[in-house]
Amino acid sequence: QKEVEQNSGPLSVPEGAIASLNCTYSDRGSQSFFWYRQYSGKSPELIMSIYSNGDKEDGRFTAQLNKASQYVSLLIRDSQPSDSATYLCAVPPRGGYNKLIFGAGTRLAVHP
Amino acid sequence: DTAVSQTPKYLVTQMGNDKSIKCEQNLGHDTMYWYKQDSKKFLKIMFSYNNKELIINETVPNRFSPKSPDKAHLNLHINSLELGDSAVYFCASSQLAKTGANGYTFGSGTRLTVV
Numbered sequence: 001q002k003e004v005e006q007n008s009g010p011l012s013v014p015e016g017a018i019a020s021l022n023c024t025y026s027d028r029g030s031q032s033f034f035w036y037r038q039y040s041g042k043s044p045e046l047i048m049s050i051y052s053n054g055d056k057e058d059g060r061f062t063a064q065l066n067k068a069s070q071y072v073s074l075l076i077r078d079s080q081p082s083d084s085a086t087y088l089c090a091v092p093p094r095g096g097y098n099k100l101i102f103g104a105g106t107r108l109a110v111h112p
Numbered sequence: 113d114t115a116v117s118q119t120p121k122y123l124v125t126q127m128g129n130d131k132s133i134k135c136e137q138n139l140g141h142d143t144m145y146w147y148k149q150d151s152k153k154f155l156k157i158m159f160s161y162n163n164k165e166l167i168i169n170e171t172v173p174n175r176f177s178p179k180s181p182d183k184a185h186l187n188l189h190i191n192s193l194e195l196g197d198s199a200v201y202f203c204a205s206s207q208l209a210k211t212g213a214n215g216y217t218f219g220s221g222t223r224l225t226v227v
Binding site for chain 2: 044101
């Protein structure tokens with residue numbers, strides 16, 4: 001099992017819809033979870049972090065964490081074509097605060 | 113006022129050459145990293161330095177040698193370049209926290225092409 005798993009996509013959603021991106025991780029001891037957005041040819045950009053079970057909202061983005069199921073998701077409400085990018089889930093291993101392990105990323109395409 | 117800056121942005125070189133990539137951050141972070149992103153877009157950690165000390169070295173060939181003259185700079189020197197070294201190399205920084213990881217700030221990347 002990979003340490004951080006994501007569906008590679010592409011996930012195609014119409015403009016205005018909710019995009020749901022999922023990530024599972026293998027280390028039960030992980031305490032911090034991050035979502036990065038990477039546009040083609042650009043560097044990853046941190047968009048959300050979550051540390052506790054439940055939901056965390058920031059504008060159109062909501063991160064959801066379920067540690068019992070080792071599952072973290074990112075919801076993007078009112079998706080816009082400008083949200084089209086690859087979304088990377090990143091998790092540090094237990095005690096490995098100085099190292100983030102990235103999933104392979106999910107490519108999101110928002111079409112008008 | 114770029115937070116994490118890398119140079120050069122593009123690097124095209126022949127097999128067997130030696131090249132360096134430089135990275136500087138002005139965020140006051142104490143930890144810096146080198147990540148490699150291959151053609152499948154998979155980001156993998158190579159090295160991590162905390163206050164100039166190497167703390168992570170992930171099964172990277174010893175042709176790759178990082179150097180951190182101070183906590184704001186982390187350079188990567190690559191000897192005897194091979195075709196398989198072609199990738200995008202990202203520098204990143206973060207503030208290490210005992211209570212959990214903080215997110216990274218990435219540089220703009222260096223696209224290395226070995227021909």
